[in-house]
Amino acid sequence: MKRDSIVSLVLLAGIVSLYLSLGMMDDPQAVTFPRIIIIIMGILAALLLFQSVVFKQKNGSQGAGFPFGRFLICFFMIIVYFFLMEGIGFYLSAFLFFIAVTFILGIKDLTWRTATFRTVIAFVFTGILFLLGGFLSAPVPPHLSAGPRLVDDDDRLAHVFLISCQHGYDAGLKVRGPAR
């Protein structure tokens, strides 16, 4: 089966389940716009399926030679980095992640010389980030001495409020007069 046919079938399955989930939402008025988008997506996915069946395409060789092992290693290193960041803070975890990536993914040419060089680069890079963070007063996950991150209901409410404010901006909620 061709790649596009598989993609469109997967998409159609996802679209149908999303459409069904609309029925579980509280306010039918609030889902009018998402409903229209999901219907249009359904039509587009069906057209993609039709196109892939009617117009014969050559199967690409995109899957050939894909370094799956390397990809998985990188993926899991990023996941571990996220967990570490919450525990030991941003700068230390960034430094360890930098070293882990350059050592593990570049293990083929790892010598004392390259190892020292990579460690120095990791140190310099983290140092620059530290200075930049101080200069911009940008918040980062706190370090170990600051203790674990505590999120109570008030924090979460404040967070939701802030995001809602940003969405207000994004939507450009300004009073615009009708055209006619």
Added chain:
Amino acid sequence: MAEFLHYFPLALSFTNLLTLILGVIGGLILGATPGLSPTMAVALLVPFTFHMDPATGLILLGAVYTATVAGGAISAILINIPGAPANIATLLDGHPMAQQGKSQTALYYCFISSLVGGLIGMVIMILFTPPLARLALKFGPSEMFWIALFGISVMAGLSSGSILKGLLGGMFGLLISTIGYSPLLGSPRFVFHDVLTGGVAIVPALIGLFAIPQVFALVETLGLKLERPDFKPEKGVLFKTIADNLRMVKSLSIGSIVGSIIGIIPGAGGQVAGLIAYDQAKKFSKKPESFGTGNPEGVVAAESANNAMVGPSLIPLLTLSIPGSPTAAVLLGGLLIHGLFPGPDLFINHAEVTYTFIASLVLAQIAMCVFGIILSRYSYMVMSVPNLFMIAAVTVLAVYGTYSVQNSFDDVIVMFTLGTLMYIGRKFGFSPAPVVLGIILGPIAEDNYLKGKLIADTDVGVFSYFFTGSMNIIIILLCVASIGYSVYGEIRAYRKAKEAAV
């Protein structure tokens, strides 16, 4: 023009000028680095501007945008890999010049013609943007709704090989933008997990969709050997190159005019501008056979075109929120996180920020040429940075930028999830640009749809409100034309491929 001159000195303040110079130098380096796209570079920088004064933040983004387009020519000339799609035409003659030992001359041609084209493009932008913004004043909810859809349809047609996949990407972006609480009714939608309570903010989406797939793409290319940079320092060629370059009036004019026109067309982008300008310069040349063998006129036409496109590509962005290129779409995200909404409001209520930003873009063109020429001697060093360091650095910067905007670890999870999905999507021919535009324009489309529906229900009915009126019809026809053109292009490509197979 009077406003532009009035606010111009603000761009010359110490902080703004320093930010601009750092942005240009950083942009040139990022543009020259193979494997780092300009769009990703600007996306990674957006959160850093969040903690800056809006004008200074936008100056940084504008400077990086301008410089990455020119910086992309460095890798095109030296190692035959365009730093950005806009530089594809540059390598056709730029790399042969480097192979002939004229790499420094080729780089000088590139930066000088980029400056000429860039300045012409900026003049067009300054002249056309305010009148178009005034036209946008006449737009009501229905027109704004269609404008948002037009932006998505244009980006869908030009950013990926298949219009259907582009439109699906755009619709997916629109759907993502509806996650969280409804802006007018306040009810939750698609909040399947606590992480999604606040919806998907622009910055995690921008960074995730552009940076994470790039990280995985770099992992794929680990171990591949790139061509060694063809760089041989040449002495005393600068002034001769400037004189020769300015004598190439025909190529400079073709490049600048083509770039400016293509730039105004939403979604067309620098790649199209560079290739068309190169083709026209070849057709008008007395020695067309010399193109492709290291003719400097090819470099001049391509580079003046792709930088001439920068200014005009911001016209539809600043007036109608329709970006002229994927990088401009990211720039739109940068405007929105500062609470700046494209359209007449930008030129009336935020005139100081807007005109300072526009003035800085003019200065960025000059700084790009000056620092490009200075750095060109050392540019080959950038090509030697191993991908390993890029993978680590881009990931850390992506996390840093995402977390710092809202102090939220949830955003980091959203960023990585979207990025991983996009990486898989890219394998199946989907492009991140329409998705990003859908997320950015989604709230505008929904807000105006709901407002329009409220008006229509009390007035002429939904169909009449959204589908009649001259402006509505013009924008709907533009949407249809944009999709129709893409479909026509695909059918033509399919027939050609079929004929070639026979």
